[in-house]
Amino acid sequence: MTTSPEEVGAPELDARTWLDALRSAADATTGPATLEWAAAEVIHQVCAAAGWPVGRLLSVAAGRVAPTEVWHLSDRDRYESLRTVGDAGAQGARLAERAVALGEPVWTGDLAEVGPVSAEASRAGLCGAVAFPVRDQGDRNGGAVVAVVECFAERPDRPSSDVFTMAAAAVGQLGRIVDRDRAAAASDEAVLMAEVAHDAFIALDEHGRIVEWNPEAEAVFGWARREAVGQPLVDVAVPARHRQIYEEHLAAVLAGDSTPLVPRRELVAIRRSGVEFPVQVTVWTNGNNGSRRVCGFVRDLSERKRFEGQLASQALHDRLTGLPNRVLLRDRVEHALARAGRRGASVALLIADIDRFKLINESLGHDGGDRLLVAVGLRLTELLRPGDTVARMGGDEFALLCEDVGGYHEAVGIASRVVGAFEKPFEVQGADLSVTASVGVAVGALAGPAPELLLRDADVAMYRAKDGGRDRFEVFDETMLADATSRLSVENDLRRGIAQGQLRLYYQPIVHIDTGAIAGFEALVRWQHPERGLLPPVEFITSAEETGLIVPLGRYVLEEACREAATWADMQAGGERLRVSVNVSAKQLAQPGWSDEVAQVLAESGLAPRQLVLEITESVLMDDTDTTAVRLEELRRLGVRIAIDDFGTGYSSLGYLRRLPVDILKIDKSFIDGVAEGPHESALARAVVKLASTLRLEAVAEGISTRKQLLQLRRLRCPYGQGYYFSRPQPPAAIPGLLHLGALEGVDPGQ
Ligand code: C2E
Numbered sequence: 001m002t003t004s005p006e007e008v009g010a011p012e013l014d015a016r017t018w019l020d021a022l023r024s025a026a027d028a029t030t031g032p033a034t035l036e037w038a039a040a041e042v043i044h045q046v047c048a049a050a051g052w053p054v055g056r057l058l059s060v061a062a063g064r065v066a067p068t069e070v071w072h073l074s075d076r077d078r079y080e081s082l083r084t085v086g087d088a089g090a091q092g093a094r095l096a097e098r099a100v101a102l103g104e105p106v107w108t109g110d111l112a113e114v115g116p117v118s119a120e121a122s123r124a125g126l127c128g129a130v131a132f133p134v135r136d137q138g139d140r141n142g143g144a145v146v147a148v149v150e151c152f153a154e155r156p157d158r159p160s161s162d163v164f165t166m167a168a169a170a171v172g173q174l175g176r177i178v179d180r181d182r183a184a185a186a187s188d189e190a191v192l193m194a195e196v197a198h199d200a201f202i203a204l205d206e207h208g209r210i211v212e213w214n215p216e217a218e219a220v221f222g223w224a225r226r227e228a229v230g231q232p233l234v235d236v237a238v239p240a241r242h243r244q245i246y247e248e249h250l251a252a253v254l255a256g257d258s259t260p261l262v263p264r265r266e267l268v269a270i271r272r273s274g275v276e277f278p279v280q281v282t283v284w285t286n287g288n289n290g291s292r293r294v295c296g297f298v299r300d301l302s303e304r305k306r307f308e309g310q311l312a313s314q315a316l317h318d319r320l321t322g323l324p325n326r327v328l329l330r331d332r333v334e335h336a337l338a339r340a341g342r343r344g345a346s347v348a349l350l351i352a353d354i355d356r357f358k359l360i361n362e363s364l365g366h367d368g369g370d371r372l373l374v375a376v377g378l379r380l381t382e383l384l385r386p387g388d389t390v391a392r393m394g395g396d397e398f399a400l401l402c403e404d405v406g407g408y409h410e411a412v413g414i415a416s417r418v419v420g421a422f423e424k425p426f427e428v429q430g431a432d433l434s435v436t437a438s439v440g441v442a443v444g445a446l447a448g449p450a451p452e453l454l455l456r457d458a459d460v461a462m463y464r465a466k467d468g469g470r471d472r473f474e475v476f477d478e479t480m481l482a483d484a485t486s487r488l489s490v491e492n493d494l495r496r497g498i499a500q501g502q503l504r505l506y507y508q509p510i511v512h513i514d515t516g517a518i519a520g521f522e523a524l525v526r527w528q529h530p531e532r533g534l535l536p537p538v539e540f541i542t543s544a545e546e547t548g549l550i551v552p553l554g555r556y557v558l559e560e561a562c563r564e565a566a567t568w569a570d571m572q573a574g575g576e577r578l579r580v581s582v583n584v585s586a587k588q589l590a591q592p593g594w595s596d597e598v599a600q601v602l603a604e605s606g607l608a609p610r611q612l613v614l615e616i617t618e619s620v621l622m623d624d625t626d627t628t629a630v631r632l633e634e635l636r637r638l639g640v641r642i643a644i645d646d647f648g649t650g651y652s653s654l655g656y657l658r659r660l661p662v663d664i665l666k667i668d669k670s671f672i673d674g675v676a677e678g679p680h681e682s683a684l685a686r687a688v689v690k691l692a693s694t695l696r697l698e699a700v701a702e703g704i705s706t707r708k709q710l711l712q713l714r715r716l717r718c719p720y721g722q723g724y725y726f727s728r729p730q731p732p733a734a735i736p737g738l739l740h741l742g743a744l745e746g747v748d749p750g751q
């Protein structure tokens with residue numbers, strides 16, 4: 001098609017509208033619908049998108065164009081007369097014939113070309129028409145034109161070629177079903193339709209009695225053909241309560257004062273068994289006065305509805321436990337708060353988190369962990385009243401929503417029942433498993449109407465319960481929020497502090513216990529806060545870990561410590577290479593590629609891998625053995641040493657010591673404190689030193705602060721020590737002086 005000058009200034013094509021029209025056209029022509037039904041839909045879409053007020057379908061058989069009853073009238077009153085005239089025939093429809101002959105869309109500004117309807121069209125204010133051929137897509141020999149869609153325009157100028165292309169594409173979709181429908185037109189339409197349809201096909205006479213009832217209709221409704229035919233459809237398939245409306249509709253369709261094609265609708269039907277079910281109905285009429293029929297496809301939607309229901313339920317429930325998930329809980333909290341607001345009652349939200357679940361999961365295997373979660377879900381459900389909700393928030397976290405709670409005291413009562421519910425062991429894989437939970441409680445009235453706030457408050461309280469030693473509950477109060485908020489401000493400050501170079505490393509010597517000679521230093525981070533002065537790690541490490549800032553912080557510490565330690569090479573006494581110990585947090589260790597980072601830092605600093613000790617606290621090693629083991633192996637291959645920090649503070653079995661590549665045990669200060677006080681108090685330290693030597697690990701006694709302790713540790717044959725007795729952590733500038741002293745034994749700075 002060439003671009004005509006009229007196109008200049010034509011309004012721009014609205015691509016989205018046309019895409020929607022194309023989609024609807026494809027949709028309408030993929031189902032089992034008739035050509036008439038699909039054409040009505042497609043013409044409606046095309047006319048709406050192009051702004052054409054009237055459209056119609058013409059059928060083509062043996063090259064001859066014939067009218068059909070399919071019309072689209074955007075304004076019934078204004079254009080109804082076209083349809084009436086159209087019924088008289090389409091002889092002289094030259095535009096349509098041209099489209100058939102050319103096999104492509106054609107436009108005319110001369111309405112005489114459209115045949116008998118032209119006079120009516122001009123009278124109604126129409127000025128031009130376009131005809132689109134529909135090619136038979138089932139025809140292998142080139143696709144004969146089997147129908148024409150003709151649309152009328154109010155403007156005398158030719159539509160743009162874009163509009164032509166889009167409209168032609170939409171109309172072309174009809175070719176898919178032409179093949180089938182052409183055959184139907186050739187013989188008794190209803191019978192053929194009944195055979196080709198995938199859906200139940202039903203035809204009614206003008207009294208609403210069934211004349212056609214295909215095998216699908218038998219299957220769907222449960223009535224055999226011979227039973228159904230002759231019966232009024234209303235007695236066979238319509239639930240009693242819809243009788244009246246059905247009869248009104250049928251009368252309207254038969255009277256023809258409804259559009260002949262009723263677009264797809266969803267209704268309720270009834271089976272022979274009396275069971276109601278959802279259906280989608282597509283209705284049209286055919287035949288003329290005296291033999292008018294109402295035909296319809298009925299699709300049983302029960303399966304689809306069930307599936308949709310399943311999908312919705314899957315999206316809102318946790319797969320493992322079947323409990324509502326976070327999304328559904330949030331919704332319920334929202335409704336509960338709204339109801340509580342109206343009634344002046346309270347809502348309690350509890351969040352229960354299983355203590356040390358990771359550990360359990362690892363020792364039982366994931367399957368065992370899953371079973372435990374299911375069992376916990378069940379037990380919590382039993383605990384509550386029927387209207388309350390137990391949800392799984394993800395992982396090992398559950399939420400309990402209780403409505404109509406009398407207030408604070410009742411909420412406390414529920415919380416203590418929840419903690420108590422964990423007293424009885426859970427049976428998992430045939431064994432009794434004892435677990436505890438930490439529970440946070442928030443009461444609705446305090447939080448106000450936003451569900452997020454209530455969830456946040458319960459969460460804050462739950463973390464407080466964890467911090468407070470687990471196996472307990474905490475009720476949210478405002479001071480907790482203040483704490484959480486101050487943590488937030490620490491986070492912001494710290495982020496800035498890291499970026500602006502406010503971190504400092506201090507170094508504490510680690511000595512040979514026998515000689516007091518320095519074997520290395522542990523790097524300990526400090527924060528030179530612009531307002532608060534030099535801050536120790538207790539003030540910021542936890543929030544750095546919670547916020548993930550520990551990753552850039554740790555990176556800085558590692559780089560700085562390695563860089564610093566590389567400068568000690570010239571100063572070391574006795575030919576021994578000084579080590580530097582760096583504390584590593586779980587988050588760093590969990591980073592994929594972290595070992596590569598360590599290798600890179602070592603290479604850049606020039607420090608030998610054997611000089612670097614990475615200190616990892618015992619709880620980290622117990623919590624996530626799988627990834628930890630992998631990471632430690634990688635580090636071991638680099639040649640760095642691994643130390644277990646604060647050894648003895650965990651609760652673990654010692655099995656992991658055998659499995660993991662560990663070189664050094666740092667005995668926690670709490671074991672060292674009492675070491676000089678008698679055989680009873682020193683028993684544990686003695687045992688750990690012994691354990692280390694059995695496993696061929698180096699032991700470092702942490703926090704030695706008196707000479708007595710030192711002497712006792714010498715007696716126990718602990719090889720290394722660290723503590724204020726030798727030296728407090730020192731800034732880097734003090735290191736040459738310490739090294740110059742040679743041995744630190746007996747030096748007692750400030751104790
Ligand atoms: P830690 O790794 O167990 O470090 C030993 C802590 O014990 C240091 O506290 C040290 O100053 C203190 N200490 C040493 N000897 C004595 C003693 O004789 N008496 C007493 N009362 N304390 C002694 P600091 O520097 O406050 O560090 C505390 C913790 O912060 C460290 O425990 C470590 O877990 C963490 N930390 C420090 N720097 C870093 C770091 O760069 N990264 C990470 N992830 N954690 C760090």
Ligand code: MG
Binds near residue numbers: 522583615645
């Ligand atoms: Mg340490």
Ligand code: MG
Binds near residue numbers: 646
């Ligand atoms: Mg320690």
